[in-house]
Amino acid sequence: MTIATQAETRSARSRSTEMELKSRMLEGLDGDGRSHAALLRAATPLLRSFFGRRLHDDVSEIEDLVQETLIALHTRRGSFDRERAFTPWLFSIARHKLVDHFRRAVRHQPIDGLEDILVTEGFEQSSNAAMDVDRLLQTLPAKQARAIRETKIHGLSVADVAARVGISVSDVKVSVHRGLKALSGCLATERCR
Amino acid sequence: MDTDALIEALARDAKPVPRRSFERRMAAGLSLGASFAFLMLVTGLGIQHDLLTAAVTPGFWGKAAYTSSLAMIGLLLSAQLARPSTRRLRGAWLVAAPIALLAVFAAAELAGIDPNTRSGLVREPLWTCVPLILALAVPIFIGLAGAIRQMAPTMLRAAGAAAGLATSGLAATLYGLYCQQLSATYILTRYTLAIALFSALGALIGPRLFRW
Known part of the structure; x- marks a missing residue:
């Protein structure tokens, strides 16, 4: 399936979000700090709802994961492929952080009770x-x-x-x-x- | 820390990322490790002295093609796995192609050997060249793994195996400059064993090594 038909069928809203995020990302990669800040700010609510849906109650945990993902997004942005879409890359990182969080949570589960x-x-x-x-x-x-x-x-x-x-x-x-x-x-x- | 403050701090640190920086880092890590391995080969083992005459035989090139094609496939997979993705891995089945092709040559070679005398059969033990290939693979693996660690792999075990395949394939190619054996059976068993062992080692340490 080509990119064009994917974009056509995707809803108009998520398409404009993706285009917006990707252009901020590309400008940030070229060294534009304001675009980079705009990207991180725009990604924050997406990440909050991503983690919120999975960790229903714990607000501080959700915020910790949001911040960890923002830091990873920043420090590992060299791994972003400029030819590809931004949103799948972002959610892959978020998912990786979530899996890591669950793994740690299991390890630190108290035995008593x-x-x-x-x-x-x-x-x-x-x-x-x-x-x-x-x-x-x-x-x-x-x-x-x-x-x-x-x-x-x-x-x-x-x-x-x-x-x-x-x-x-x-x-x-x-x-x-x-x-x-x-x-x-x-x-x-x-x-x- | 407040998320807004974090974003401000990160944005101040937004240094430009050069285009193709991913490919450059991978290539730099790989070539640094490979140079070190080559140095180990030249000083420790030495290049076969009749390399110039060997280089005109098809067997020499066939051997190099076998090991370097495995290295290329490993590199292709490593490049995919160094990036975060939930897409299915593409091209993993390619690994079977050179092995199957060499197996055909090995079968033809064994069929041509007189079963009574078994002359022409290489009877060196299995472990003669395997440790040397593994030793040469170590510095190359360190170089490539260092580059992958800076990326964002999400399938850590697979990334370790792919890096192991790429680097031991390259190490076996270098080792081919030293080892004069051109028998297809010999290469199929010894070289493939070394590469499989090292890839398994990569898969074993991948989750620890690439964790982030």
Whole structure:
């Protein structure tokens, strides 16, 4: 799929955001400090909502991750490919920081009373449910499974998923629709494997 | 620290990033390491003395093509993996192509050997050249890994393996200047073993090495 058709199908709003962010990024790379500041300021609300959707309550944690991502965006901007879109690059870094955060959180989980925490938070049910969902998604083609996981479980918008995977918005919608239809079909007949 | 203050501080530090800085850093790290490995080769092992006569044989070039194509594929993958991405890796299957091609040559070579005398079969043990290739790969890996660390890899294990493939492929190419063996079977087993071992080592240390 060419860049042109991707851009055509992407919603007008996210397209203008992407163009705006990318031109600020390119100017910043050429040494324009004001453009760079504008880029970081524009990225901040995007990152807040990205982390906010995933770490529902903890405001200070969200802000820490936003700042860490801004610093990484700044120190590792040499890894940005000027030929490519900016938003997928930004969210890849954010996702990397989020994964790292979860990894640290697991390592620093206090042992005392851990059992109570897990039980009270419905950990068992939710992790069993997550495993069931994973198993079901594995029966689908990779593209459909990914479209469902990113939109329905991780809570990304269809446009974000399209930009990240590099396929059109309608392709994402169709994949989600077909995947859900296939799953409901196999669940009804109990032949999911 | 307040996020707005952080942004101001970062923006004051917005030095220009030269175009192609990614490619330049990767190339600089690789060539620095390779120069060091070449120095190790010349001083420690020495270049084969009949290099000029060897250089006209197709076997010499075939060997160089095998190892350098693996190095090129490793570099292609390293360049993709040094950048943050959730895209699927492209070109990983290419690794199989040179190995399969050399396996065909090796099979033809073995078929041509008289099974009764088994003359012509190289009977050096497996570990003769493997450690030397691994040793030459170390400085090149340090150079390339140093460059990748400054980028933003997100698939750390794969990045380590790709860097290992690129650098051990290059090390094996350099080693080919010293080693006079041109047998396809010999190269398929020894050189490939060394490259596979070093790539596995890269995959092993990648997550620690490239963490950010």
